[in-house]
Amino acid sequence: MGLKRALTLKAASxxxxxxxxxxxxxIIIGATGISDKxxxxxxxxxxxxxxxxxxxxxxxxxxxxxxxxxxxxDLIRSYGLDKPWYVRMPDMIWRIVTLDLGNSRTxxxxxxxxxxxxxxxxxxxxxxxxxxxxxxxxxxxxLMIGVRVATKPGxxxxxxxxxxxxxxxxxxxWWLGILMILVFAFYLKIFPFxxxxxxxxxxxxxxxxxxxxxxxxxPVLTLVIATSGSWIYITRSIVITTAQEDFVxxxxxxGLSERIVLWRYIIRPAAPPILTNLILSLAAYLGGAILTExxxxxxxxxxxxxxxxxxxxxxxILALTYxxxxxxxxARFVLEVLYVIVDPRVRYA
Amino acid sequence: MSLLDVxxxxxxxxxxxxxxxxxxxxxxSLGKGETLGLVGESGSGKSSTAIAIMRLLPRNVELYDGRxxxxxxxxxxxxxxDFREKIRWKKISMVPQGAMSSFNPVLKIxxxxxxxxxxxxxxxxxxTLKKVRELFKxxxxxxxxxDRYPHELSGGMxxxxxxxxxxxxxxxxxxxxxxTSALDVSIQAQxxxxxxxxxxxxxxxxxxxxxxxxxxxxxxxxxxxxYAGQIVELSSSENxxxxxxHPYTQKLIASIPRLREEKMPEFIPGAPPDLxxxxxxxxxxxxxxxxxxxxxxxEEPEMIEVEDDHFVKCWLHSGGSK
Numbered sequence: 001m002g003l004k005r006a007l008t009l010k011a012a013s014x015x016x017x018x019x020x021x022x023x024x025x026x027i028i029i030g031a032t033g034i035s036d037k038x039x040x041x042x043x044x045x046x047x048x049x050x051x052x053x054x055x056x057x058x059x060x061x062x063x064x065x066x067x068x069x070x071x072x073x074d075l076i077r078s079y080g081l082d083k084p085w086y087v088r089m090p091d092m093i094w095r096i097v098t099l100d101l102g103n104s105r106t107x108x109x110x111x112x113x114x115x116x117x118x119x120x121x122x123x124x125x126x127x128x129x130x131x132x133x134x135x136x137x138x139x140x141x142x143l144m145i146g147v148r149v150a151t152k153p154g155x156x157x158x159x160x161x162x163x164x165x166x167x168x169x170x171x172x173x174w175w176l177g178i179l180m181i182l183v184f185a186f187y188l189k190i191f192p193f194x195x196x197x198x199x200x201x202x203x204x205x206x207x208x209x210x211x212x213x214x215x216x217x218x219p220v221l222t223l224v225i226a227t228s229g230s231w232i233y234i235t236r237s238i239v240i241t242t243a244q245e246d247f248v249x250x251x252x253x254x255g256l257s258e259r260i261v262l263w264r265y266i267i268r269p270a271a272p273p274i275l276t277n278l279i280l281s282l283a284a285y286l287g288g289a290i291l292t293e294x295x296x297x298x299x300x301x302x303x304x305x306x307x308x309x310x311x312x313x314x315x316x317i318l319a320l321t322y323x324x325x326x327x328x329x330x331a332r333f334v335l336e337v338l339y340v341i342v343d344p345r346v347r348y349a
Numbered sequence: 350m351s352l353l354d355v356x357x358x359x360x361x362x363x364x365x366x367x368x369x370x371x372x373x374x375x376x377x378s379l380g381k382g383e384t385l386g387l388v389g390e391s392g393s394g395k396s397s398t399a400i401a402i403m404r405l406l407p408r409n410v411e412l413y414d415g416r417x418x419x420x421x422x423x424x425x426x427x428x429x430x431d432f433r434e435k436i437r438w439k440k441i442s443m444v445p446q447g448a449m450s451s452f453n454p455v456l457k458i459x460x461x462x463x464x465x466x467x468x469x470x471x472x473x474x475x476x477t478l479k480k481v482r483e484l485f486k487x488x489x490x491x492x493x494x495x496d497r498y499p500h501e502l503s504g505g506m507x508x509x510x511x512x513x514x515x516x517x518x519x520x521x522x523x524x525x526x527x528x529t530s531a532l533d534v535s536i537q538a539q540x541x542x543x544x545x546x547x548x549x550x551x552x553x554x555x556x557x558x559x560x561x562x563x564x565x566x567x568x569x570x571x572x573x574x575x576y577a578g579q580i581v582e583l584s585s586s587e588n589x590x591x592x593x594x595h596p597y598t599q600k601l602i603a604s605i606p607r608l609r610e611e612k613m614p615e616f617i618p619g620a621p622p623d624l625x626x627x628x629x630x631x632x633x634x635x636x637x638x639x640x641x642x643x644x645x646x647x648e649e650p651e652m653i654e655v656e657d658d659h660f661v662k663c664w665l666h667s668g669g670s671k
Contacts, residue, residue, distance in 0.1 A: 246450040249405050254465050254514075255437035269455050344455060344498045 003340060006347050010336045014329045021325040025318060026092055030085030035092075038314040039079045045105070046075055101319040106311040107304065116319045120301060124323075126196065127300030131289050133216065134223045138231045141224070142274075146235030147267060153240055161232060168229020173288040177222045177295035184218060191218045194297035219296040223288060227281075234277045235270075242270040272343035279335045286328060351378040352554055353402075353522055358415035360394075360401040367625045368411050371397035373578035375415075376652075379522065379571075384548060384555040386565030386586070388601070389575030390621050395558045396446065398575075399524045402556075403441060404432055419521070438465045442515040443524040444508070449531060451511045452499035459495025462514040469518060484513045488543060505536035509543065516547070524556045529564070537564075544568055563605055566590050574598045577622050577632040580652075584659035594661040596637045631664060639665055 029035045050071055051064075058064045080088040095102070101116035109119040149158040185193045192198070196215050202208045242248070243266050251265040293302030301320060308316035340346055360372035372394045379385050387395045400406065404425075406413060417425045424436050445451040452461055462484070463477035472480075482492035488509045499507060508528060515523050525544070529537040545568055547553055559565050565572055565586070572589040574582040574597065582595040593599045603615040619636040622628050628635050634645040645664055652662045 246445045247453045249400075250443070250445055250451055250514075251453070252405055253403050253437055253443050254468070255433045255439065256464070256468055257433070260468070264456070265453055269453050272455070342455070345500050 003347050006340050007337060010340070011333060014333050014336075018325055018329045022093055022096060022322060025321050026089050026096075029314065029318060030089055033085075034314055035085050035088070036081065039081050041105070043072065043075045043079060043081065047072055096319070096322050101322075102315045104308075104313055104316045106313045107307060107316060116316055119304065119316075120319065120323055123299060123301050123304055126298060127289065127293065127302060130216070130219060130223070130293065130298060130300060131285075133220050134227070134289075137220065137224050138228050141228050142231040142235040143267075146232045147239050147262075149232075150236045150239035150243065151262075153236075158236075161236070165229035165233035165236075168225055168227070169233075171226050173222060173226045174291045174295055176226050177219070177292055180218050180222050181295070191215075194218075194295070196299055219292050219298055222296075223292050226288060227285060230281065231278075235274055238270045238273045238277075239266055242266050245269075272339060272345075275335060275339050275342060279332060279339070282328060282331055282335070286324060290324075352381045352383075352420060353379040354416075354418035354421075355402065356416040356418070358398065358401050358417065359412055360397050360406075360410065361412035362407070363409045363411040364625060369624045370578050370627060371624060372401055373627075375575075375578075375580050377571075377573050377580060377583060379554055379556065381521075381554055382548075382552045383571065384553075384557055384569045386557045386559065386562075386569035386572040387575055387580075388559060388562045388565050388572055390560060392621055392624065393575040394578035394624075395560075395575055396526055397578075399443065399526050399556065399558055402524065403437065403443060434469070438520060439469060439518050440520055441522045441524065442518065442520040443526060444511045444515045444528045446527045446530065449504065449507070452507065454499055456498075457495065458497050458499060458502065458510050462495070462510060462517055465514075465518050481513070481517070484516060485510075488513045488516075488547075489539075503536075504532050505539060508532060508536075508540055512540075512543065512547070516551070516553075522554045522556065524558070526558045527560070528557075530559070530561075541567060562590070562601055574601065577627055578624055579632065579662065580660075581633065581662045582660065583652075588656075588659045592659075594655055594659065594666060595633075595663050596639050596665070597633050600636075631662075633663075 026035075029038075047068060051068060054064055054067060058067060076082055080091070099117055101120070103114045104116050104119060105114075107119055108114045109122050111118070111122070113119070145161060149155070149161045152158055181193055184191045192215055194215075197208070197211055198215075202211050247269075248261060248265050251261045256265075289300075290302035290305055292298070293300045294306040297303060301323060304316070305320045305324075307313075308320060355378070356376050358372055358375040359370075362369040362371055375394070375398055377385060387398060389395050401413065401415075402417060404413075415425065416423055419436070419440060424432065424440075427436065452458060459478050459481050460474075463474065463481045466472045466477040466480065467474065478495055481495050485492045485494060490506060490509050490513065494502065494506065494510070502510065508531075512528070528544070529540050532540060541564070544555070544557075548555065548568070555568075557565060557569055562572070562574075566589075569586050571584065572586050573580045574589065574595065576597050582589060582593065582598045589598060590602065593602055597617075600615065600617045604617060606614040617636055622632055622635070628646075630644070630646045630648050631637070631640075631650050634640040637645065640646070641664070648664075650662050650664045650667055652660050653667055655661050655666045
């Protein structure tokens, strides 16, 4: 029963986070006048289109201006521009929550739609593919290397790995990405500069997926090098700390084999604090993924975010901010569920 | 023949400052059904002695030497694998210092207590849990606590569970490393009574490690007083408590506060020595009021028998300086 209650509480708190981010974004956009600017821009766009159409029917310039003036007022009213931003806000939030994210001014989806939800849904799998791949590699690396060096702290390998962790932690993703392109794509010509498929994309499914993997290599490598260091180091230090606990020597005194001691008495109880660190590093990880996508023109949401910001497509920016928050909240919830499963101590708190 | 015979046990650690002599030539014996107390200040080598007997050596060990005879067999010569499979927990088990940290926080208490049965005797989980329930009754715990996690138990209950865990394989010897120091006084009394009952009922042989000489006298047949990695006085509890011969033991007993007594407890001047560079000669000489400044400083005294079964490591009794 405690399990269910704990999970409900966690879910509720994350929903609050989601709503809070949404509220904050809309307030910032509203109070700074960006929202007005977006809507005015839309009104002007519409008017320009209508003017051309009307100009064919209404020859008299004065009549035309008068008709346009009336249409403009209608448009202003329909966009809610006659009311202050805080009155428009609830409606805006509701539309975002229901994923009615509006239309993009600048970007169209690969299938030609300019509905933002279409655009995002098309790109979401690409982002997820990149992130999950990196996540799995990081997880495997930290378990294999982190635990291994933790059994021999102070050894040559341990010092080497610690040094790597410091370097990895200090490296900015974008800088590393550019460097990787320079070395592996420009000089060595082993990997492509970016994108997801070669042009033209291969037709055969097998060749196509191999092509995808080939394109995936550099961005994944960049993200792994830039993030695995802290993962490995955190795992290492938590395993070292856990290995010094009394219950570990008791487990040895009980005559258990080193293998059981390592897995059942060191790694298993080390799992909750390791998970905590993953939860805390999640946001930075998402940020790194956005930059990596941009540098490698990986057609995911991160690249879209960059494009939206560069072309000041406010509706798209807002929608993506919300989507990233949503991803964060979902990923975080998955981790929190894992945490509750892994650590019996939080179930009854 | 005694059950356990420890001879010239040594355990040195490597530290950044040099070799730390945590256990430096400790010898004692323990008979069947007997309880030996190892008493001393923090850092006197009590716990390291326990570690050395269980061969739970940390990574920075520089020297590990001596003979440990269990029923006449030298177990210090056994291979790592044999020692693990034949000695640990089967013959010698232990109750650790911290009641809080002796259990893995993510596994159920019952499983952790039963685990040695599954590993050493290949028993199935349901059978082992039945045995654990019985054992819980013996140590005064509700049997259904087997399904609880460590954090759901109070400190006293956790220590009872730790004792049950130590008894699960019917070992010859249980080493109790400050089993009550993390508990408050009333719980401490409960645990001490439990241990006394177990000693009587099961005929258990125990090594009781504590810094509290009064507590040790409550349960121990013999007491070994440790100072700077060595046993300086070893005899029956009565002898050590009522007729202490070593100046350190005398000071230690004088420092016990008493209820309803005007006398202020005494203290021992100075601090315990640094075991990286222990004092020359007798290790207690810098703090000893009887030090002659000659022989005590230069030569290390031998352990001598001052009366029947009463050993003291001091020049005062070696017919030396005075």
